[in-house]
Amino acid sequence: MQVLFFYLVAFVAVASGLLVVTCKSPVNSALALVNTFFCLAIFYVMLHAPFMAAIQIMVYAGAIMVLILFVIMLLNLGVETMKKTTHTVWGIVAGSLVMMLTFFFIKRGQPANISGPITNEVVESVGHTQLIGKHIFVDFLLPFEITSILLLVAIVGAVILAKKEV
Amino acid sequence: MMPDWIITAILVAIKLGFVLALLLTGAAYLVLAERKLLGRMQLRYGPNRVGPFGLMQPLADAVKLLMKEDFIPAQGDKVLFFIAPGIAAVTALITFAVIPFGPPLRLFGREMPLVVCDLNIGLLYFLGLSSLAVYGIALGGWASNSKYALLGSIRALAQLISYELSMGLSIVPVVLMARSFSLTEIVNAQTHIPFALLNPPAFLVFLISVLAESKRTPFDIPEAENEIVAGFHTEYSGMRFGMFFVGEYINVIILSSMVTVLFLGGWHGPLLPGIVWFFGKVMLIAFLFIWTRGTLPRFRYDQLMHFGWKVLVPIALLNVVVTGAILLLLQG
Amino acid sequence: MLDSYLPIIVLIGIAVGFAICTTIFSRLIGQKKPTEVKLAPYECGMPPVGSARERMSMKFYIIAMLFIVFDIEAVFLYPWAVMFKKLGLFGFVEMGVFIAILLVGYIYVWKKGALEWE
Numbered sequence: 100m101q102v103l104f105f106y107l108v109a110f111v112a113v114a115s116g117l118l119v120v121t122c123k124s125p126v127n128s129a130l131a132l133v134n135t136f137f138c139l140a141i142f143y144v145m146l147h148a149p150f151m152a153a154i155q156i157m158v159y160a161g162a163i164m165v166l167i168l169f170v171i172m173l174l175n176l177g178v179e180t181m182k183k184t185t186h187t188v189w190g191i192v193a194g195s196l197v198m199m200l201t202f203f204f205i206k207r208g209q210p211a212n213i214s215g216p217i218t219n220e221v222v223e224s225v226g227h228t229q230l231i232g233k234h235i236f237v238d239f240l241l242p243f244e245i246t247s248i249l250l251l252v253a254i255v256g257a258v259i260l261a262k263k264e265v
Numbered sequence: 266m267m268p269d270w271i272i273t274a275i276l277v278a279i280k281l282g283f284v285l286a287l288l289l290t291g292a293a294y295l296v297l298a299e300r301k302l303l304g305r306m307q308l309r310y311g312p313n314r315v316g317p318f319g320l321m322q323p324l325a326d327a328v329k330l331l332m333k334e335d336f337i338p339a340q341g342d343k344v345l346f347f348i349a350p351g352i353a354a355v356t357a358l359i360t361f362a363v364i365p366f367g368p369p370l371r372l373f374g375r376e377m378p379l380v381v382c383d384l385n386i387g388l389l390y391f392l393g394l395s396s397l398a399v400y401g402i403a404l405g406g407w408a409s410n411s412k413y414a415l416l417g418s419i420r421a422l423a424q425l426i427s428y429e430l431s432m433g434l435s436i437v438p439v440v441l442m443a444r445s446f447s448l449t450e451i452v453n454a455q456t457h458i459p460f461a462l463l464n465p466p467a468f469l470v471f472l473i474s475v476l477a478e479s480k481r482t483p484f485d486i487p488e489a490e491n492e493i494v495a496g497f498h499t500e501y502s503g504m505r506f507g508m509f510f511v512g513e514y515i516n517v518i519i520l521s522s523m524v525t526v527l528f529l530g531g532w533h534g535p536l537l538p539g540i541v542w543f544f545g546k547v548m549l550i551a552f553l554f555i556w557t558r559g560t561l562p563r564f565r566y567d568q569l570m571h572f573g574w575k576v577l578v579p580i581a582l583l584n585v586v587v588t589g590a591i592l593l594l595l596q597g
Numbered sequence: 598m599l600d601s602y603l604p605i606i607v608l609i610g611i612a613v614g615f616a617i618c619t620t621i622f623s624r625l626i627g628q629k630k631p632t633e634v635k636l637a638p639y640e641c642g643m644p645p646v647g648s649a650r651e652r653m654s655m656k657f658y659i660i661a662m663l664f665i666v667f668d669i670e671a672v673f674l675y676p677w678a679v680m681f682k683k684l685g686l687f688g689f690v691e692m693g694v695f696i697a698i699l700l701v702g703y704i705y706v707w708k709k710g711a712l713e714w715e
Contacts, residue, residue: 124342126407133400140393144602153389154672161396162668165426166661168403172419173658226385228446229683232676236688244691246673247698250666254702257662258711261655277604285611331623336631338638351616358612362605382604389675411638423657426664433671440678500638504623508616567714570660574712578667579703585674586696589681589689596682 105145112138125171129164136160150228280381284361292514293323299555306559327507335503338409345408350501350508353401357515360394363387364522365449367532367540379532379540380449387448388440391523392433395478399425401512402480402487406497417496420566421487424477427573428484432474434581438467438588439527452531459530466584468528470577475520477573479513481554483561486569521550659711670699 115138118131136159143152222230235243297312297319304311312319337346364387367379384390399422406418440446442463443454454460461468477484488496498509525531525546532539564572677684677692684691706712 126342126345126404130345130348130400130404133397137397149384149386150389150676153386153393156393157389157396158665158669158672161393161399161429162426162661162665165396165399165403165422166658166665168400169419169422169657169661172403172407172415173655228386228676228679232680233683235673236677236680236684236691240691243673244694244698247670247695250669251698251702253666254663254699254706257659257666258706258709261659261662261711262709277607281604281608281611285608331619331626333623333627334629334631335620335624335627336629340638347620351613351620354616355609355612358615359605359608362608381608382601384601384605409638414638419657423660427660430664430667430671433668434674437671437674437678440675441681444679444682446675446679503627504619507623508619570714571712574660574663575707582696582700586693589692592681593686593689596685 101145105142108138108141112142126168129168129171132167133160133164136164147222148227150231276377277381280377280379284366284381285358288358288361288515288518289511290323291518292511293327295514295517295551296326296510297322298551299558302552302555303559306556330504330507333503335505338411338500340410342408342410345404346505349401349405349408350505350512351401352404353398353512354508354515356394356398356401357512357519360391360519361515361522363390363448364519364526365452365531366522366543367538378449383447383449386446388436388446388451388527391448392429392436395432396426396429398512398516401509402497405501405509409497409500411500413493413495414497414499416493417487417499420493421480421497424480424484424487424569424573427570428474428477428577431470431573431577431581432478434578434585435467435470435474436527437581437585438464441585441588441592448526448531452526452533455530456533459528459533461528461530464584464588466580467588470581470584471528472524474577475524476554476557477569479517479520479554481517482558483564484569485563486566517551517554518547521547521554524550656714663706663711666702667699670696 112135115131115134119128119135122128122131136155140152140155140160143149143155300322301311301319312322315321315325337343362381363384365378365380365383369378371377402421402425403418406414406416406421409415439451439460442460443451445451445454480487486492488498493499498506501509522543525543529546529550531546532543534542534545537545673695674692677688681688
């Protein structure tokens with residue numbers, strides 16, 4: 100049952116991933132990408148990481164895709180104004196490189212038996228959010244504070260980029 | 266003896282059926298209640314022809330919407346035009362799953378929590394779905410290929426994300442006080458005193474953000490009828506319009522329930538059974554929604570954005586820090 | 598893990614089914630008399646002027662970018678709020694610094710006038 104459901108979601112994820120690159124209209128591609136993110140969130144839930152799933156939806160589907168949608172709507176790249184761009188050769192080269200890399204890692208890694216102190220049972224008993232919280236706020240204190248500086252830079256960058264045009 | 270999982274499945278099915286029936290009839294009668302109340306506020310009767318006191322009006326409306334012609338505007342994006350109202354209705358329908366609407370019941374000798382699915386990340390589930398609900402509106406307006414619809418959906422997008430921010434920030438003090446994302450645990454943390462009294466600023470910010478999230482007066486700029494006709498659903502007709510409409514009213518019920526759960530103590534209250542208290546509070550908040558619509562004029566767009574970004578966000582952020590400091594002092 | 602989410606999956610299925618069925622049903626029983634004027638975009642009775650796909654103001658773009666940044670901040674606040682009691686004063690100071698740095702950004706945005714709508 101679990102496995103069947105996994106393959107169903109995986110199929111939808113891959114199918115909408117393909118739609119992202121094949122759709123003519125950029126808005127359709129964006130919607131397909133949102134769907135892919137939604138499927139990834141389901142995978143996170145199946146991997147006992149509900150907090151990550153919620154964040155995936157909130158940040159990627161809810162914030163970043165909204166920005167992309169805004170850009171598409173604001174620029175209004177209609178189907179008719181788009182130039183036909185074809186990078187077939189480069190596409191094949193890049194695609195096969197990525198495929199080779201993926202197969203390399205699949206062969207190297209052993210996803211069946213990942214060892215470590217944090218098992219599914221630990222996650223169940225402590226709580227996924229609490230585990231993440233402990234790691235962010237205790238073990239990775241400095242990276243966390245640096246994140247805020249990164250976000251600050253992002254704010255300044257956004258304002259400067261946008262202000263140039265106005 | 267029946268196997269355990271069959272009983273569980275039956276209970277879940279009963280709860281699902283109850284919740285769906287409740288949401289759909291609730292939304293239908295909320296429309297009627299709004300029309301009646303607005304009528305009274307404007308010294309009119311409101312609908313009173315179909316059935317006794319106009320009580321069959323929702324049914325008549327549904328039949329009318331089903332019989333209407335359902336057309337797609339020329340040059341519109343057919344696929345998106347089809348999907349958009351569906352997104353609006355589906356995201357609204359599935360949000361109620363995590364909202365606990367009563368204290369646990371004892372049935373067949375086992376505890377049955379009155380919530381479809383008590384997730385331990387219930388609050389984040391709600392926030393995630395409300396950020397997905399944006400797409401129904403945005404895509405609906407874009408797919409229509411109409412200027413008014415596009416304007417409406419872009420206004421709606423900017424408004425919804427701005428107020429989502431203050432809504433998300435005003436929830437943080439609740440999590441601080443309840444120390445959990447589970448809505449059941451948040452309700453149980455308010456057994457003695459509701460969070461609305463403990464933390465009025467968070468309550469007010471949340472209430473205002475929720476009003477803006479529901480896109481109703483005074484925040485109904487996305488569908489301001491005397492500027493941009495009907496905003497994002499200008500080109501929609503028949504049942505697709507109906508789906509946007511039902512989605513909006515289900516959303517009102519859900520947002521009222523969230524206010525009740527997060528700040529008004531959910532089902533807790535003296536004397537009466539919990540489920541009565543819960544729906545009483547929800548109706549009170551829903552009445553507040555209708556009342557503001559009958560009373561307040563519409564914001565201007567710059568006022569709306571200023572209010573969201575320059576008033577609500579700083580208050581909510583400050584409130585997080587202050588609540589944290591007070592909790593720290595209380596802990597000693 | 599998935600078991601506790603089963604009701605939601607069923608609910609999503611029912612909701613999607615409801616949306617599709619009502620649309621198809623209304624398409625089946627509704628009338629269909631499309632005319633060219635009826636299918637034209639509505640512009641208060643006037644013949645439509647120009648394309649509907651106009652370019653929009655840059656303002657909305659800034660709002661979306663700022664939303665992402667502050668949304669990520671809010672996302673960091675949630676696990677912190679759940680962990681608050683365990684982290685104690687240490688966690689409070691830590692988050693204070695985090696919020697203070699972002700507050701600098703907020704004031705910058707305000708002073709630069711990116712939140713103004715003329």
